[in-house]
Amino acid sequence: xxxxxxxxxxxxxxxxxxxxxxxxxxTNVGSSADAASLLLNSKMNVRGVTVExxxxxxxxxxxxxxxxxxxxxxxRMMKLxxxxxxxxxxx
Numbered sequence: 230x231x232x233x234x235x236x237x238x239x240x241x242x243x244x245x246x247x248x249x250x251x252x253x254x255x256t257n258v259g260s261s262a263d264a265a266s267l268l269l270n271s272k273m274n275v276r277g278v279t280v281e282x283x284x285x286x287x288x289x290x291x292x293x294x295x296x297x298x299x300x301x302x303x304x305r306m307m308k309l310x311x312x313x314x315x316x317x318x319x320x
Contacts, residue, residue: 242282
């Protein structure tokens with residue numbers, strides 16, 4: 230399954246998107262921008278969006294920001310999460 234397959238499939242879970250993004254980066258199949266867009270472009274309209282999967286996504290986006298691969302990924306992800314879980318404080 231390619232990154233595009235996962236990106237275009239609304240049935241893919243948030244955890245799967247994070248795993249595919251990590252795998253794409255570790256195998257040099259995609260760029261960090263591709264990996265970030267895999268999570269951000271969904272606008273959280275995918276399955277499996279839980280507090281735990283959101284924490285995993287935020288940690289991944291933070292690692293992209295800390296690696297100097299663009300910036301603001303974590304903040305954009307946090308905005309999406311806060312629209313979904315308006316009262317959550319676990320991030």
